[in-house]
Amino acid sequence: MLSFPVLFFNLLSIGMLLGVLIAVWRVRSKRAASELLIAVLFMLIWSLTSFAEMVSYTFFFKVLWRNICQIGVFYTPVATLLFSLAYTGYWREKQKQIGRILYIYQGVGIILVGTDFLHHWIRHSVSLVTSSQFSTLVVETTVLAKFLISGNFFLMVFSLVLVIVFVVTTSTSMRKQAYILLLGMVIPFLYAMAKVVSNEQFLQILPISGVFALSGLLLLLGIYRFDLLKLAPLAREQAFRFLGEGIVICDGEGHVVDMNPAAKELLGTDMDLIEEQLYLEIPRWGNAVRQSERTSFDFSLDGRALLAELYPITSKATETIGTITLIQDITLLKQRAEELQHRAEIDGLTGLYNRQTFIEKVERQLSLATGESHLIYFDLDHFKQINDQWGHRSGDAVLHSIGSILKEEVDESCIVCRFGGEEFAIFSSHKSRDEMISCAEHLRKYVELQIFTHEQHSIRLTVSLGVSSAITSSFDELYREADACLYEAKKAGRNCVRIRSTPLD
Template sequence: MIDFPVIFINVTSIAIMGFVLFAAYRRRDKQAAAELSIASLFMILWAVSSFAEMLSDTFEMKVFWRNVTQIEVFMTPVATLMFILAYTDNLRRHAGRIKQFAYTYQAVAVLLILTDSLHHAARKSVSLTSQGLYQAVVVVPTILGSILVAGNFVFMLASLVLIIIAAWGSLKSTRKQVYSVLFGIVVSVAYAFIKVSNVQFLQSVPISGIFAISGFLMLLGNNRYDLLKLTPLAYEQTFRFLGDGIVVCTPQGQVIDANPAALSMFNTSLEGVESMLRLSSSQWYELILAGKQSNFSLQFTDRFFHADLYPITNKRMEPVGSVTLIKDNTMLEEQRLLLTERAEKDGLTGLYNRQTFIERVEVELVCATEASHLLYFDIDHFKKINDTYGHRAGDHVLSELGAMLTGWIEPQSIAGRFGGEEFAVFSSSIDSEQARLRSEEFRKLVAQHLFIHDGSELRVTISMGLASARAASFDRLYRLADTLLYQAKAEGRNRLCSGQDAGQALQ
């Protein structure tokens, strides 16, 4: 006859696990809630069928309920492992395959037990024995049965190891909830091993009593420590779905993980992220090794990125790795370059405007060791073009002349529009005679070019002044070039006048 304590333990256990199942179902939209619901359901069924076995008064009914119990016996460890995998998000890439293997492996044991009357492959014998307050069925397994039962311990130990790892690396804000899960698993695993070792004082304690303890710890974690409201997986979700790239490295600079955003930025797999970062930014690897918080910019193909590097240390302040946050700044960089170009370039010709031209030439003059040359020219009778053909035609001539000048100058030269129909070219990479020949070449090129606008054919000429000097200021070069330009105009236009600064000995 079963007395009150046994009944109380069983009923209390079932009630507690029912509350756990209800709490998990209420938060079924949270990570790991579905897996916890399944594990709780198996535990409830296990406790109910075990209780039914105790209440049965015939050997046949006890065996029947024992067989029913074996479904939960083999499925609960797997369901618990699936919950731990979902909760800690360990082995995320392999969770699906682990689930398929584990449930299939345990299903084999269940099928052998339920069909034991046909083959006795899993059981040697089934008998009835007294366990203190009630009679229980005792099963002697075959070697195959023992192997299948060993799978339960493997799955339980795997759950224990995974939750210990999670507890070891947990943050302060989630530590208590992780510990509540850990202790719940520890109680179940410890009971299973003690049960196998035949410790007498625990043989009379029903499995539902252990579920009561585990269930209480789960409820504590759920209601007090927000077990399903804020799980460690939330951090993983942030890692996966944050729009910015995240790259995790060892202290030696080896990339061990990267979120989808980072993989998309570099258009590569995890294995290729490290090489892409080294190619895009030579300082990234050096900063990783230095282990200091820093930021830097990098460019990959036609995209621009800003990166912030944060070292990760343990409680002893020893470096254990780093996290690099990468933000795609391509749009901002393109806007910045566009604004810079608009500020520096003449919108009609694409050449530098007057102010930018002067600033860049002054920088070149500081570094120049050879003769410098400033070619200054304007379009002859440009007002007549505007008056005859209209200002749109004049703009067309200026635009096309700017394009011709861009294609003609040396790569090291600087070209700009000074305003109106006036242009300037600075060079210091050629000698005076080469500068004169090149300038004369461009004058003839313009004179021979046919400008066409709205069906009208236009021809223009330019007058040019070429000033050469060594170690001169821009103002000095400009005054001389301007004087030579007006000399060219006075001599009949469409010509080049060149000269050097007085007192300068040029090669």
């Protein structure tokens, strides 16, 4: 007569496995779901037939259910191993071949059990032991049976080892669901080991079908609480481990709970020191983590430019439970952007600002200036003759030399440009009018004394300069006056400086 606890636990086990089967069926398209579905199906066969054997009272039906039960006994370890391989992603290319070989190998035991003329190869005897509380089968197995059963345990142990290795090597965020899975596999394994070691005399009242209740409960917990199959662990793990972007995960209190190898490399630190770096060295990041705000910003660290994109992690109830930060190395992008900007702003021949950039920078300074601003505008005298006599390459060499002279001889506070052709301009809102006039005269004398050489040609030239000064926010006004002064210098015979007698109001 079965006691209520025994009946309850066995029916609970069957109910749990049916629940797992339904839950897995709903997500059967996910990675590793089909393998888990098959494993649970064999566990259910094992559980149902084991319970059926328990409630049967005749020797014939007990043997019948025990024989059918061997389908679950021999195939559950194979299906469990295949699920472990699919879950962890190990030997992905060989999983189908491994499955074929193991199902054929384990099928030997099922054939021997179900075939009358080969039955003695696996069992010496089967007897029914009856007590006042229950009756059970006692099977005396052969050496071959012990060998096949050892294969079962080998497959179960191998499955456990795969999951243990995965637990040890996986990311922190994956370990909870991996622990649940591992515990669900360990419980029936230990129970089965105890039964075999005791020659099936141990725990006769509660067959393994009852133990499956705990495994089913843990699997359901893993599926519904830890998203066991909602996102394939392999895909999540590989994205976390091998994604080029760094990933840092923080909980709702701002503590770092996980980071991938890319983040460790980019930040040059590990889990023990990341929080100190986050809050002390990169306070903007720390503040964003505390506030759980969606934001992005760039920062510099150890000579590298990094971009951080922070996203809040919300629960199903839309409650913020943490943050995830994606980190990219944008050093090369910044260098290329700066290079493109440099090319857009700088005249390639002289290394000075081009006209457009010069005007933009001058207008920006004029809008901020409170005092007098000054513009020197000049060109090279008879430059066309240099091109005509020695060629354009010689003319380019002279222009390049003029650019070098301006970079060396003009104060860094001034803005200098090649205005176009052989025309140049110098602007300052920091120097006095007399200083700018002195600068213009210095340049005139410096160029006059220079001998420019190119391809064994010695070239001498002069420059004519115009200087304008004004308290104004208009570049055009300064430019018109400086251009007029330059025209006066040309009319006066070139190689001279001309200025307005009084600055513009």
